Amino acid sequence: MWQEDRHQRIRALLSTLQRVSTERIMADLGVSRETVRRDLLDLEALGELRRVHGGAIRPADEAPIAERAHLRVKAKTAIAKAAVGLIASGQTLFVDAGTTTAALAEELAKLANLTVVTNSIDVALKMRGVAEQADAANEVILLGGSIGDRTMATTGATTVLDIHRYRADLALLSPVGVDHRHGATSYDHAETEVARAMVANADRVAILADYSKIGQHSRISYCAVDRIDVLVTNKKAVEAADFAALKKTLEEVVLA
Structure with missing residues (x-):
């Protein structure tokens, strides 16, 4: 799977689930943990997600301070x-x-x-x-x-x-x-x-x-x-x- 295809799939998962685990991305895309890590880094640099322990969330979806x-x-x-x-x-x-x-x-x-x-x-x-x-x-x-x-x-x-x-x-x-x-x-x-x-x-x-x-x-x-x-x-x-x-x-x- 090409990189942009993977990125689009990760965007779709986040849009649907709001929060997605590394394991879920690995299973859906059929790729390694290291590939997921690189893709999440790339998308975070673009401001499209925020990495958290075990996966990623949309930037606007961080839990409220309360x-x-x-x-x-x-x-x-x-x-x-x-x-x-x-x-x-x-x-x-x-x-x-x-x-x-x-x-x-x-x-x-x-x-x-x-x-x-x-x-x-x-x-x-x-x-x-x-x-x-x-x-x-x-x-x-x-x-x-x-x-x-x-x-x-x-x-x-x-x-x-x-x-x-x-x-x-x-x-x-x-x-x-x-x-x-x-x-x-x-x-x-x-x-x-x-x-x-x-x-x-x-x-x-x-x-x-x-x-x-x-x-x-x-x-x-x-x-x-x-x-x-x-x-x-x-x-x-x-x-x-x-x-x-x-x-x-x-x-x-x-x-x-």
Whole structure:
């Protein structure tokens, strides 16, 4: 079967099923796992799907953030607690939107004397809610912009311009995937521009990625491997095929 024929068949499967496993594609197309892997990489680069563990989904069909908040909760909480060890009193932090950074916000809110600049409404509310209870002296700055469709966060040109008003000691970002070739990646253009601006205006960059994201990549790279100062992930990440190569390229890896 020619490559374009395979691609058309995969598109048809996704259109019908919304989510399709690698095994289903192999069976329907009569091809090897490696061929499916290459085809999914090609289609992801075109923005036509997003690879997930065990197969692929349509880009627009990622689970809502409210649903994703219930996935791998213990892993994300462990990462959040470990990331706190990177932070010092008096620092200014960039924090982007995501379920892992929402868990981080709960830990940051227990600290004091931080300035947290974020586009995430969820992060801002978690910071303020706990801060009021604990009477912690943190400043929380919610970036301006349009509220995105996928997450309760601001995005767009206004948000990016607002980021450039600040200089952070550390950016704490949660990508769709991270691997040794592409660094931290995502597939949503608006969210990627926000993350890229935070990287550009931070002295150091910490990537927070649970074990399921290690070795994965999406269509847009916003932080090259050599720009990542520290990766915070789970101990289970060492089982990922890409982990060894990724660790060699990074200055520091923290396993929670």
